[in-house]
Amino acid sequence: MNTQLKDKITKEPRIRTTQDFHEQRVNQGRNVGLINLGCARNLVDSQAILGRLKKNGHRIVDINKADIAIVNTCAFIEEAKKESIDTILDLIELKNQGKIKKVIVAGCLAQRYAKELAAEFKEVDAFIGTPQLDKERVPEQVYLTPQHYAYVKICESCFNQCSFCAIPKIKGKFSSRTIESVLAEIKQLDERGVKEINIIGQDITAYGMDIYREKSLAKLLKAIIPVTKNIQWIRLLYAFPAHVTDELIDVMANEEKICKYIDLPLQHISDPILKNMNRGITTQGTIDLLDKIRTKIPQGSLRTTFIVGLPGENEKHFEELLNFVKSVQFERVGVFVYSKEEGTAACDMPAQVLDKIKKKRLDILMREQQKISKSVQERFLGRRLKILIDEKQRDTEGVYLGRSEYDAPEVDGLVYVHSQHKLNPGDFVDTIVTDAYEYDLVTEAVF
Numbered sequence: 001m002n003t004q005l006k007d008k009i010t011k012e013p014r015i016r017t018t019q020d021f022h023e024q025r026v027n028q029g030r031n032v033g034l035i036n037l038g039c040a041r042n043l044v045d046s047q048a049i050l051g052r053l054k055k056n057g058h059r060i061v062d063i064n065k066a067d068i069a070i071v072n073t074c075a076f077i078e079e080a081k082k083e084s085i086d087t088i089l090d091l092i093e094l095k096n097q098g099k100i101k102k103v104i105v106a107g108c109l110a111q112r113y114a115k116e117l118a119a120e121f122k123e124v125d126a127f128i129g130t131p132q133l134d135k136e137r138v139p140e141q142v143y144l145t146p147q148h149y150a151y152v153k154i155c156e157s158c159f160n161q162c163s164f165c166a167i168p169k170i171k172g173k174f175s176s177r178t179i180e181s182v183l184a185e186i187k188q189l190d191e192r193g194v195k196e197i198n199i200i201g202q203d204i205t206a207y208g209m210d211i212y213r214e215k216s217l218a219k220l221l222k223a224i225i226p227v228t229k230n231i232q233w234i235r236l237l238y239a240f241p242a243h244v245t246d247e248l249i250d251v252m253a254n255e256e257k258i259c260k261y262i263d264l265p266l267q268h269i270s271d272p273i274l275k276n277m278n279r280g281i282t283t284q285g286t287i288d289l290l291d292k293i294r295t296k297i298p299q300g301s302l303r304t305t306f307i308v309g310l311p312g313e314n315e316k317h318f319e320e321l322l323n324f325v326k327s328v329q330f331e332r333v334g335v336f337v338y339s340k341e342e343g344t345a346a347c348d349m350p351a352q353v354l355d356k357i358k359k360k361r362l363d364i365l366m367r368e369q370q371k372i373s374k375s376v377q378e379r380f381l382g383r384r385l386k387i388l389i390d391e392k393q394r395d396t397e398g399v400y401l402g403r404s405e406y407d408a409p410e411v412d413g414l415v416y417v418h419s420q421h422k423l424n425p426g427d428f429v430d431t432i433v434t435d436a437y438e439y440d441l442v443t444e445a446v447f
């Protein structure tokens with residue numbers, strides 16, 4: 001190999017785009033396995049990576065049977081980065097044992113730290129950044145979700161510059177798919193017998209602001225409904241509070257197929273902290289929005305997330321958040337401790353909060369929410385509830401696991417369904433709620 005090329009390779013990390021990777025056309029028909037880390041948006045990227053590999057003649061196999069192992073990484077917060085690094089090390093270990101031939105690192109960690117990773121992990125064969133969202137065409141995908149539900153990513157990245165978040169830096173410019181492209185994918189999913197679609201993005205409420213120059217999620221939903229025959233549930237995940245419109249709330253309230261489930265990460269409630277977070281909404285703005293949603297969708301389930309310990313957060317700000325959670329009684333809540341991310345505005349802010357205080361605030365908030373969640377679940381006792389069956393409970397006859405329209409896959413509670421009749425994944429069944437726990441419900445199927 002000539003010295004120039006050698007220099008080039010050693011100097012420049014082996015970063016390739018998914019395009020490069022697929023066009024390499026070497027060793028057609030390899031066994032490829034993939035480990036997906038992080039959020040549902042990453043899962044859709046993994047499905048697209050596998051879809052193109054399959055189209056290029058590779059066989060998609062379980063990671064234990066793979067020649068080429070891909071890990072699609074997450075780099076959102078410290079914890080996620082650690083999990084990604086651990087997985088890379090595991091794959092390198094398998095390669096050193098000769099169990100796999102190539103290790104490919106994809107996703108947000110590779111996008112964000114390509115140079116550092118290449119210097120650190122010489123055993124890795126390629127680093128693939130995060131794929132560009134194809135606005136027009138329906139991506140070839142190998143679906144990694146069970147047959148009866150799917151995630152549909154309608155846009156990538158976001159306009160918002162929340163001070164604690166590195167995602168816009170990782171994912172680049174905000175980008176929406178065309179309505180035609182989304183409808184084409186949903187028609188395909190409907191024909192495949194999918195029953196539930198989860199609409200995702202970093203900020204789905206900004207959908208269309210780039211290509212249609214206006215917030216177009218409500219318009220998109222109105223176009224989706226008529227093309228759904230098998231699909232019974234359309235769930236919206238990752239709405240940005242400052243971008244929720246009255247039109248969107250009306251469509252959610254009036255369209256039966258749209259789950260009465262609102263995933264609305266608020267992150268905080270105290271004005272000085274919302275300002276520090278650059279969330280583009282105030283305490284009063286948040287309260288008004290929640291009042292509107294509760295009024296128009298009274299039976300709706302509100303999911304949200306909060307970050308405790310952002311720089312500048314003091315006991316008074318935290319008390320305000322705790323009292324807010326007690327008064328709103330959210331149905332579903334996730335709480336994170338602030339994670340210092342280099343390159344974000346909050347990283348250099350003064351008054352960084354000690355880890356032990358962050359942890360204490362997280363525990364207090366989660367304990368309070370656990371009590372609220374129990375009382376929320378108990379309100380379902382004796383009520384009729386339509387359940388989508390996900391699977392049969394292992395080793396227990398006549399018991400199945402499912403979800404109501406108030407439970408998103410993988411993040412919310414489970415519903416245990418006792419049934420005299422055999423049920424299959426993807427079946428909808430009417431049930432009566434017989435028992436309630438903090439996060440899960442027990443029901444009896446009624447035929």
Ligand code: SF4
Nearest residue numbers: 158160162165167202
């Ligand atoms: S809305 Fe804020 S937190 Fe969410 S991806 Fe965008 S910048 Fe990050």
